[in-house]
Amino acid sequence: MPSSSEAGQPGVLVFDLDDTLYCERDFAFSGFAAVEAHLARLHGNAVVPGTCRALFESGTRRAIFDSALERFGIASGPDRIAKLVTLYRHHRPQIAPCPDTSRFLERDPRPRAIITDGPAAMQRSKIAALGIGPLFGLIIPTGDLPPGMGKPHPRAFEQVMEWSGKPGPDHVYIADNPAKDFIAPKRLGWRTVQIDRACRVHAPEPPSPDHAAEIRIASLDELADPLRLKDPAGFA
Numbered sequence: 001m002p003s004s005s006e007a008g009q010p011g012v013l014v015f016d017l018d019d020t021l022y023c024e025r026d027f028a029f030s031g032f033a034a035v036e037a038h039l040a041r042l043h044g045n046a047v048v049p050g051t052c053r054a055l056f057e058s059g060t061r062r063a064i065f066d067s068a069l070e071r072f073g074i075a076s077g078p079d080r081i082a083k084l085v086t087l088y089r090h091h092r093p094q095i096a097p098c099p100d101t102s103r104f105l106e107r108d109p110r111p112r113a114i115i116t117d118g119p120a121a122m123q124r125s126k127i128a129a130l131g132i133g134p135l136f137g138l139i140i141p142t143g144d145l146p147p148g149m150g151k152p153h154p155r156a157f158e159q160v161m162e163w164s165g166k167p168g169p170d171h172v173y174i175a176d177n178p179a180k181d182f183i184a185p186k187r188l189g190w191r192t193v194q195i196d197r198a199c200r201v202h203a204p205e206p207p208s209p210d211h212a213a214e215i216r217i218a219s220l221d222e223l224a225d226p227l228r229l230k231d232p233a234g235f236a
């Protein structure tokens, strides 16, 4: 592994997944289509494709399946919703890395890892669909850890340091959600970068200064500029 002191940059790059390497809403749209296709097989023309997506795009974030079933005139209920949620989580996603993600992973040779929250099987199926798994030395879906160890718990970040064998400041965590992503790595001395994609789902403003990343970028293309990551002064 390259030494951070030699390179003047964090030697280990650690990424979040959703809204960091690809647009999370694309997974949602893909899942909505799978759910609507399932409902259409059962209920035919009552199901209008694109309804869930339209609800999402109009700002609905909760109970989208309930609202869609109501629009279709199909009876809802906890069991039915649970089945649709399972179908959504386990569908084979039609998603792709953001173009700047592909460019970055092609050109940057530093060791890298992923730390991602969410049900482990769902996160792994996203990574498989994105075709990026072999490009990362370590992938930690926190859903595989004991309950309560998702972000902002430090366990996954400590696991990365055990894997890399390097001290905190040799790592950088690149992620999108300041509400939970940067607290643990900052406490461990990691560098932090918030990626603020146009397609983002979560609010980009940190709830407090402790939640904030050191720098904010709009695309991984900005990480190609060595001046931005050269030293603490240039980094900030």
Ligand SMILES: [Mg+2]
Binding pocket: 016, 017, 018, 019, 020, 175, 176, 177
């Ligand atoms: Mg994210």
